[in-house]
Amino acid sequence: MIDYSEIDDIPGTTIFTADRARRGYHLNQFCMSLMKAENRERFKQNERAYLDEWPMTEEQKQAVLDRDYNKLLELGGNIYFLAKLFASDGLSYVQAVSTMTGMSVEEYQKMMLNGGRSIEGWRSKSKGI
Amino acid sequence: MARITAGVTTSHVPAIGAAIDLGKTEEDYWKPVFAGYEWTKKWAKENPPDVVILCYNDHGSAMSLKMIPTFAIGIADQFQPCDEGYGPRPVPVVEGHPDLAIHIAQSLILDEFDITMMNELDVDHGLTVPLSLVYGQCEKWPTKVIPIAVNVVTYPQPTGNRCFNLGKAIRRAVESYPEDLSVQVWGTGGMSHQIQGPRAGLINKEWDNAFMDRLLTDPEGLAKVPHIEYLREAGAEGIELIMWLIMRGALGDKVRELHRFYHVPASNTAVGHLVWEPAAA
């Protein structure tokens, strides 16, 4: 068996494993469907009805409606697929990504301009480094 | 005989493509990013290849999760830029080189790299942003392109060592093609970045610069670096850097550095860029 202990030990990070790709399959395929302009239009008109066309779990559907990206990662979403959802909302990567950090867009942008998030303290949950 | 004449690596940040498409390259935020490519644009004009083998990854744009090939090669005549949710980028269609692509695919498979052949492949920012950075805005890309798509999205990705050896096998394949063609190999993606979860925004300048140094002087050692180090030190999405090892493997043992550039930030990402050429052993 693959040992995930080190991967799971990275703080604030959800690695998109083959197992998550399986669990999030329909969620991610739904996101991809938004690459078509006519689907984006239909989704915008009635998000819930559009989601109900997909065999996703209720939890996944709710997290999409809430645009809760951390939750979507946990439920098998992958950020590159989720990007189709925030792109449909007209958000840039920076705007959407910052929502996962607990920072405002401005704070997040400022951090990036100052050289990004330092890795110190973000290497290992168990070692606290 | 076809020859590998140069290698290029570059980040392929989507926002860079948007900045080019929307005419923002002179803005204060973007100016220093594009300044790092001025040398390359001039070099690219003076050294036009016949074909670029462009190693990139699809970002859930053309390939979905229906099938997850570890390595895939585009053997079509043409590759269309995809609509990633913002509408397709206003860039030219990418022209392929089916004959060389099929030769490479066959050669790789017989060399025990079981690459997936794609007769249809729309290409996303991973492939078009590097072309825009090197060739700017144009009516037609000045080179043919053979896309090689690497799974860097779903773990486990291929190892760095596998990518390094794939580069070597690409070199053997190119050198066994009878027509006299100048071929460049590009590795794209990276450098350090993470665009998900509470750790998003991670940048690791020391690691990135050490990566470029080792790629030059100690590629065998660098190829042994395990996935966990990329994921931890360069961010969850920094693992794209394994694709730079394909370029390195393709250039042969000795290389000469022509140009290097590093800048933070572009959007969420550390931008790294290299132009190297094979050196006589």
Ligand SMILES: [Fe+2]
């Ligand atoms: Fe990428």
